[in-house]
Amino acid sequence: MSDSADRQSLGPNVRQTAAERATGDRTDTLLQTDDLVKTFGGFTATDSVDFSVDEGELRCLIGPNGAGKSTLLKLITGTLAPTDGSVYYNGHDITDLEPNERVDRGISMKFQVPSVYGDLTVRENARLPIQQFADGAERRQRVREAIEAAGLTGYEEVDASTLSHGQQQQLEISMAASLEPDLLLLDEPVAGLSLEERGEIADLVQELNDDGITFVIIEHDIDFVERIADAVTVLHQGAVFREGSIEDIRADDEVRRIYLGGE
């Protein structure tokens, strides 16, 4: 394991085994994918993706449609099984774990389509993730906080299906965050939202990031990305195309070319 890590020489921040982590040479890489390949029939959705995220980072993932962004996120959460390659989290190989086992280790995700539970009330929605680890007064407190974080205080007994699109997004992010994950993956959190709602989501994300949650966020809205991202990874045709600060990425002619198509 350490051999291959050395061989790839990705710098000090490469993935570690549990032993390496325990024995020193501490680094702060939280997530690392290694040669991650996913094919659907003849179509290659991700092609040998090596992608790593540091603890506490707020990383945005951009790229044209079909670049493999959502597939990459689903490989990280375990919703999809990779054709080849591995996912390392906190120094452990989690490639073969079920999604709920990955959640237990601290990975949480908000799906692209807002998927709060329409038949349940806001309170019931908020309670669902929290009931796993909190009871009684502590549960009540946490549920209240989660609803407050989503800006839905006063809407507790309303069916979630009656909330607006933006409110559903906020509720779902808040629910995902209430698991107190170390890593939170968001797939297009501001798609279809008004400018004002985008600002609210940005505030929510930044607040949670300040609390220590690491983020990987897929987003097309480059203004939103610019506002929140520490670093940006550009995916193109299933592979990492560029990585760097938002200024560098914006200035990159090649990136502009793949987005706009043509020279």
Place this chain on the structure above:
Amino acid sequence: MAAESSASSSSSSPAAPSALGRLRNRLEGPNTIGNSRRFWVGFAVVLLGLVAFPLLGGGTGNQFSLFLVLGLLGLSLSLVWGYSGILSFGQTVFFGVGAYTFGVVSINFPTPGGITGAVVAGTLGGAVVAALLGYFMFYGGVRDVYVTIITLVSTLVMLTFMAQTAGSEWTIGEAPLGGFNGMPGMPLLTLGVEGIFTFQFVFNELELFVPVLGTVTFDPFYYLALALLLAGYLGLRVVVNMDFGRVLVAVREDEDRTQMFGYNVKRAKLIAFTLGGGFAGLAGVLYAARNVYIDPSVFELYFATLPVVWVSVGGRKSLLGAVVATIAVEYLRLNIGGELALVAVGALLLLSILVLPGGIVPWIDEKLTNSNLDVSEIDGTEPSTEVSES
């Protein structure tokens, strides 16, 4: 705002809640209809009516006990389909397995203790077969409509299998399975332990002196079925209003999402399916005990579709709807009879899907709740609908 809501939610239990209050807390929640004092008063009235029914109506109580037994079967599908989102045509498989298991065990051990054991064995039999089938489906990654197809096929497999058990080689101990001729010769349902207390429930007419009415005779099996249906309904109300019930509803709404909240969705579905199998098994036991006979017709397609009709018509997301519609549809079916009953049941299903896709009982509940709200706005007597967060 936050402080306000915290105050109101904690103020619901300033003094220690009474035993009745705690019971209501367990029975009530957003996953069931009927969370008001008014509902429970109505519930008690209907229950009293059901208790008095055979005493007033004489012989009809005997037929009515069949509907109560089938009510348990309806409940099992409401849990599995309505709450957990698993559309199963296989509840009658577990029903039939329960019935046959009861028959085999009771014929081999025809003592009160043995028959009591047969009731337990039949119920567990339904649960175990559901657990096996469920394990291979859910852990094998079978989902949605494919689960429905597999459960449907299971029914037909059981029908084909049981139909060819006419030969004497298909005898378990003293009990011949009997193929299409069915399994006769079961002992009468007598529960208890020899030497301590035993009671015979079927083909046993009890006489009771009631003031005004004079001496009336009634069928004790009816009360057994009623008690078990009541216990089953209340028990499932507790289950669906527990944390686990919330998980089941979440699974029904969005499986992938629920897994990403850290839940073992496969296990949750397996538990619900197994519990549903147990309920169906118990219904099968009572069915066989009531008729003192069972044959493979319980595995026929027509019978397999009936629970789906009951639960659709009554409202699949409502336990009460399942029970009410089971009794109503079966009453209707029995009174129409023959081919026309098939047409009527089909028409009823179509009508409910087209006009009231949520089912009749939730619709009525909504109407009543809305009118209740109007009343409470005026006199303010309606108890708070705030849900406890225990």
